[in-house]
Structure formats: structure tokens, C-alpha cells
Amino acid sequence: MGKVGKRQGAAAPEYTVGLDIGGTKILGALLDPAGEVVATVRRSTVHGADGLVAGAAGAVREVVESGGVELAAVVGVGLGIPGIVDHVSGTVKHAVNLGVHDDELPLADLLSLALGGVPVVVENDLNVAAVGAAHVLERSENSERGAAEHEDLAFLALGTGLASGLVLDGELRRGASGAAGEIGHIPVDPLGPECPCGQRGCLERFASGKALEAAWPSRHGKPAPVELFEAARAGDEEAVAVKDRFAAATASAVRLLVLTTDVRHVVLGGGVAQLGTELLVAVQDALREQAKVSAFLGSLKLAERVSLAPTHVPVAAVGAAVLGRRS
Amino acid sequence: MGKVGKRQGAAAPEYTVGLDIGGTKILGALLDPAGEVVATVRRSTVHGADGLVAGAAGAVREVVESGGVELAAVVGVGLGIPGIVDHVSGTVKHAVNLGVHDDELPLADLLSLALGGVPVVVENDLNVAAVGAAHVLERSENSERGAAEHEDLAFLALGTGLASGLVLDGELRRGASGAAGEIGHIPVDPLGPECPCGQRGCLERFASGKALEAAWPSRHGKPAPVELFEAARAGDEEAVAVKDRFAAATASAVRLLVLTTDVRHVVLGGGVAQLGTELLVAVQDALREQAKVSAFLGSLKLAERVSLAPTHVPVAAVGAAVLGRRS
Numbered sequence: 001m002g003k004v005g006k007r008q009g010a011a012a013p014e015y016t017v018g019l020d021i022g023g024t025k026i027l028g029a030l031l032d033p034a035g036e037v038v039a040t041v042r043r044s045t046v047h048g049a050d051g052l053v054a055g056a057a058g059a060v061r062e063v064v065e066s067g068g069v070e071l072a073a074v075v076g077v078g079l080g081i082p083g084i085v086d087h088v089s090g091t092v093k094h095a096v097n098l099g100v101h102d103d104e105l106p107l108a109d110l111l112s113l114a115l116g117g118v119p120v121v122v123e124n125d126l127n128v129a130a131v132g133a134a135h136v137l138e139r140s141e142n143s144e145r146g147a148a149e150h151e152d153l154a155f156l157a158l159g160t161g162l163a164s165g166l167v168l169d170g171e172l173r174r175g176a177s178g179a180a181g182e183i184g185h186i187p188v189d190p191l192g193p194e195c196p197c198g199q200r201g202c203l204e205r206f207a208s209g210k211a212l213e214a215a216w217p218s219r220h221g222k223p224a225p226v227e228l229f230e231a232a233r234a235g236d237e238e239a240v241a242v243k244d245r246f247a248a249a250t251a252s253a254v255r256l257l258v259l260t261t262d263v264r265h266v267v268l269g270g271g272v273a274q275l276g277t278e279l280l281v282a283v284q285d286a287l288r289e290q291a292k293v294s295a296f297l298g299s300l301k302l303a304e305r306v307s308l309a310p311t312h313v314p315v316a317a318v319g320a321a322v323l324g325r326r327s
Numbered sequence: 328m329g330k331v332g333k334r335q336g337a338a339a340p341e342y343t344v345g346l347d348i349g350g351t352k353i354l355g356a357l358l359d360p361a362g363e364v365v366a367t368v369r370r371s372t373v374h375g376a377d378g379l380v381a382g383a384a385g386a387v388r389e390v391v392e393s394g395g396v397e398l399a400a401v402v403g404v405g406l407g408i409p410g411i412v413d414h415v416s417g418t419v420k421h422a423v424n425l426g427v428h429d430d431e432l433p434l435a436d437l438l439s440l441a442l443g444g445v446p447v448v449v450e451n452d453l454n455v456a457a458v459g460a461a462h463v464l465e466r467s468e469n470s471e472r473g474a475a476e477h478e479d480l481a482f483l484a485l486g487t488g489l490a491s492g493l494v495l496d497g498e499l500r501r502g503a504s505g506a507a508g509e510i511g512h513i514p515v516d517p518l519g520p521e522c523p524c525g526q527r528g529c530l531e532r533f534a535s536g537k538a539l540e541a542a543w544p545s546r547h548g549k550p551a552p553v554e555l556f557e558a559a560r561a562g563d564e565e566a567v568a569v570k571d572r573f574a575a576a577t578a579s580a581v582r583l584l585v586l587t588t589d590v591r592h593v594v595l596g597g598g599v600a601q602l603g604t605e606l607l608v609a610v611q612d613a614l615r616e617q618a619k620v621s622a623f624l625g626s627l628k629l630a631e632r633v634s635l636a637p638t639h640v641p642v643a644a645v646g647a648a649v650l651g652r653r654s
Contacts, residue, residue, distance in 0.1 A: 180587070190516055261588060295525065
């Protein structure tokens with residue numbers, strides 16, 4: 001596999017498109033040959049195999065047109081999909097939240113056909129998010145440094161569940177069975193609550209959107225994380241305690257990622273990360289608090305490694321487009 | 328960095344030497360251009376900077392002579408050292424158990440000088456062990472498969488403490504701050520015992536030689552792990568319980584490594600692994616037991632990923648010699 005964000009040769013137009021296909025919406029991005037995002041698109045997901053392929057093809061055509069280029073200038077398309085993806089065969093299994101119940105949908109081939117033969121690659125959503133975050137970070141850091149350096153990060157997705165995507169020294173790390181980054185199901189408390197995975201005290205039971213909602217259910221129609229942080233800001237003691245526990249658990253996830261892979265950056269993403277700076281500060285405070293008792297932890301400078309996923313671009317779609325360059 | 332175990336070109340003799348320098352002994356290996364171990368050596372460590380350099384130089388000359396080649400045929404020497412190593416500058420810091428109290432000992436330069444200019448690289452002991460295990464495994468698997476495949480493994484060292492070295496898809500993973508694989512200090516039990524690192528309930532407090540000795544102190548002059556397993560075999564109920572807890576904790580370390588990095592193999596090494604097959608079976612049983620409650624864990628086939636570090640060659644010295652090829 002090539003390096004993330006590296007141009008592959010200096011041939012003719014090398015535009016690529018990336019799509020981040022979720023249960024409710026498709027986000028798309030067009031990357032120009034220099035790796036710049038030149039157009040983005042957003043449309044609703046149509047469920048079911050046929051709708052999915054047609055919707056994806058429509059999104060590709062729309063973002064290409066919006067970028068002012070021809071589909072013929074696009075050398076590859078990348079897709080990010082939640083669920084079990086075989087990136088080699090380009091198939092998707094049991095993408096239930098996309099209304100795909102087929103045992104195995106040859107999504108790459110079907111979309112390629114619908115687009116007149118453009119090569120298509122499929123990857124899971126966390127992996128494209130990690131690649132996208134690495135691409136954006138690498139470009140901004142290299143422009144500051146004036147020198148190319150490979151990115152090295154974990155994309156820590158605080159979604160309904162908890163999982164991460166890894167880009168290690170510029171390479172997407174999938175692992176031997178595609179399970180790299182599945183830290184949500186590492187038990188961290190023998191007396192913790194049972195997890196649907198069958199184990200007890202999994203990290204996901206403490207650091208995820210689901211865990212947060214269970215501890216602080218939405219009461220006023222806003223997302224639970226927003227209501228929790230509002231209540232904590234207003235001085236509600238219970239809210240402060242729930243928020244602190246959540247921040248500490250998220251900090252534990254960061255610590256676990258660094259003590260295992262020693263990634264240079266941990267980028268917070270997923271639904272809960274829409275809280276923005278307030279979440280980042282809470283997690284950094286928790287990391288500093290944890291480091292107080294341990295010179296060893298302190299030496300790792302964990303708080304400095306954490307940042308929020310870029311929000312000015314659809315980062316997963318950008319990552320999908322980066323992977324589309326290698327198709 | 329190059330791939331582990333790959334020949335770099337097909338030029339003239341490319342013999343390399345690797346040394347695994349421990350607190351009591353130096354193990355050395357000579358690799359021929361094909362990557363075969365053609366000679367090994369073992370001698371006592373002489374403490375202090377001067378003794379260390381002279382002893383290392385002597386070990387290199389001895390293993391070269393024993394292999395029937397000239398020192399001039401050696402293109403590089405690799406050293407594995409416990410402690411804080413700067414692999415870029417070739418310096419070692421505070422290698423207290425080697426009697427080196429200098430702030431920074433330029434070990435690579437000093438040894439190179441003592442050997443008439445042969446390039447020398449220095450790496451920490453777990454990293455060379457991981458590279459060595461990958462080299463040995465890759466050669467045996469590739470000879471079975473008849474095709475080259477990059478190795479992917481964690482070397483899980485059950486020594487006094489607990490830590491691991493990682494070779495991911497053929498590349499040594501050091502991490503952004505050299506902390507990759509430091510899983511011993513990931514807390515896994517909020518109510519667990521305090522750890523000298525300052526945290527509480529670190530994995531190392533449950534799965535390490537030190538943890539095992541604390542739970543089952545040596546009473547008959549044999550190493551604590553040996554006495555524990557003997558007592559368990561003899562039916563001592565307390566010993567069985569201690570053994571089971573130790574195996575379960577080691578299994579947790581395996582699970583943690585796979586759920587984070589998804590390495591294809593986890594190789595058990597370090598002092599406790601000298602127990603051999605009995606340890607392997609205990610850890611595999613614990614992994615199967617843990618997988619019983621979780622289809623997700625079961626799908627990862629953790630028990631099948633675990634093996635014992637090769638004992639027919641000094642694996643860390645071999646890894647150091649592999650790294651010497653890149654000096």
C-alpha cells in the first residue's frame with residue numbers, strides 16, 4: 001500500500017472522489033491531483049442495494065460536476081462504509097443500517113459499473129476517517145514545517161460505540177483480521193457492567209455515546225452529550241460527576257492507544273466529538289490529572305497528543321478519496 | 328526502514344552479527360547473507376562502560392571466528408540493550424543493570440571504533456526480540472508456504488515486568504516516543520494493587536514474573552514460575568488458583584494486543600516463558616475460556632495466534648543481527 005496523502009507520480013489529472021456512506025447521509029469529497037478538497041456534496045442515503053448504488057453513483061457525479069471536472073478525469077473512487085467490509089474483494093457484508101441484508105454485496109464492482117468503469121475501493125468507515133484525518137493533518141503540518149513527514153495517528157471514534165482507526169507511520173493499519181483499533185471491547189474493570197459482546201467492563205461501556213446516554217439520558221430533545229455538558233456547565237453536581245467520569249474513560253482510551261501503538265496523535269471524532277473544544281478540554285484535563293500520579297505517564301505527554309477531528313472538511317470522505325488514489 | 332528479514336541487494340558477503348546484552352550475559356549470533364544463523368556465542372557481561380564495550384567487541388570477534396569468517400566480511404553489528412536507547416544516535420541512557428551510570432553512553436560509536444569501523448546500531452531489547460522472532464517465524468513459514476510474506480507479531484515479554492515489541496507487517500514499530508508495546512502499564516482494574524509507575528491496577532501487576540513471584544514466592548530454590556507450576560501439577564489448590572489467575576492475566580495481555588493492533592501472532596517470551604509448553608497451554612486454555620462468553624472474541628481465534636518464542640536460537644541476538652543489516 002502507498003503512503004497516505006502521497007501523490008502517486010505526476011501523471012495527468014488524478015482527481016479522486018471519496019464517499020462516506022452512513023445510515024442517514026452520504027458525504028462526498030473531490031480531491032484534486034495535489035490532494036486539495038475542491039468540492040463536497042451531501043445527500044440522503046437511499047437504503048437497500050439498488051438505492052445505495054444509485055445514490056452513491058449520483059453523489060459521485062454531483063461532486064465531480066460541482067468541482068468543474070469531467071467524470072473521465074476521475075481515476076478512482078473510495079467508499080467508507082460502516083460494518084464488515086472486505087477491502088480486497090470490494091464487498092460489504094450485513095450492512096444492516098444501510099438496509100443491505102444480502103450476505104455479501106459486491107459494492108465496488110456495482111458502483112464501478114454504474115460509473116462506466118472507474119475503479120472503486122471499499123473500506124470501513126473508521127479506516128477512511130483515520131486516513132482522512134492523517135491526510136488533513138499531514139498537509140497542514142507539512143506546510144508549517146515545509147517538509148514531508150508521514151502521519152501517525154489514531155482516529156478515536158466516540159460514536160454509539162467506541163473504536164479507532166489507525167494510521168501508523170503513514171500506513172493504514174488494518175491488522176491480520178481487520179480488527180485493529182477495536183479497543184472498545186477491551187475489559188478495563190472486572191466489576192464493570194456486562195457488554196453486549198459477552199464480556200464485562202469493556203471500555204465501550206464507559207467511553208461511548210451509548211455509555212454517556214445511559215448515564216445521562218436526553219431530557220430536552222437535544223443530543224445527550226450536549227445536555228450533559230450544558231447541565232455540567234450550569235453547575236449540576238451529578239452532571240459534573242458524569243461528565244468527569246466520561247472524560248476520564250475517554251482519557252483511558254487515549255492512554256491505552258498510546259501505550260500500545262505510541263501514535264503521535266489521537267484525533268477525537270464521532271458523534272460525541274461534535275461537542276468540540278469543551279470535550280477536548282475535558283479529556284485533556286483528565287489526561288493531565290491521570291499523569292499527576294505517574295511520572296511515566298507524564299513523560300508521554302498524552303494531553304498534547306489529543307486533538308479534535310477536522311470539521312472544515314468531511315474527513316471520512318476525504319480519506320475515502322485518498323484511498324481511491326490507490327485503486 | 329527496510330523489511331525484516333529481507334536481504335538488501337545481492338552484493339558480496341553480507342554477514343552481520345547481533346548481540347543481546349543483558350545484566351548477566353551477552354548472547355551473540357552471526358547471520359550469513361541468506362539470513363541463516365551460522366554461529367552463536369555466550370559470555371558473561373562485564374559491567375561498566377569500558378568492560379561493556381570490550382566484552383561486546385570480544386563477543387563479536389568470537390562469534391565471527393566461530394563461524395569461520397573474517398571480521399572484514401561483517402557489514403554491520405546490531406545490539407539489543409535493556410533500557411532507554413536512542414537508536415538514531417546509537418546512545419544508551421542509564422543502563423543501570425549494565426553498570427553504566429553515564430548520562431549517555433555512545434555505545435554504537437565506541438563499539439564501532441573497537442571493531443575497526445564496522446557500522447553498529449543499538450536498539451532496545453524487546454524490539455530486537457520482536458524482530459528476531461519475526462525473522463525466525465518468517466523463514467520457517469515462508470519455507471512451508473514457498474512464498475514470502477511479511478511477518479506480523481507481538482513479542483510479549485513475561486520478564487520481571489510486562490512489555491511487548493511489535494513488528495507490524497514486517498516493520499519494527501517503535502512509535503512516536505519509543506513507547507510502543509508498553510502495555511504493562513495499562514490499568515485493567517480500578518481496585519487493583521498500586522503499581523510503582525504511580526497508577527493502580529496496571530496489567531503488569533497481574534501478568535509478569537514479579538506478579539507471579541509475589542503471589543507464589545519461591546520456596547525450594549527453583550524459579551517461582553517453576554515451583555508454582557509444579558505445585559499446581561501436584562494438585563495444590565492454591566497453586567492451581569494462582570496459576571489460573573496468571574494465565575488469565577496473560578491471556579488479557581494477548582487480547583489487548585490483538586484488539587489494538589490485530590497482530591497475526593503473539594509470541595510469548597521472557598523468563599516466565601521458559602516454562603515452555605505448559606505455559607502456552609495454560610494461556611491458550613484461558614483464551615478459549617474467555618472466548619466462550621463472547622462470539623466476538625471467539626471470531627478472533629486468539630488461542631491460535633499464541634506461540635512460544637523460538638528457543639533453538641538466541642532470538643534477541645538474531646533480531647539484533649537482522650537490524651545490523653540496515654546499519
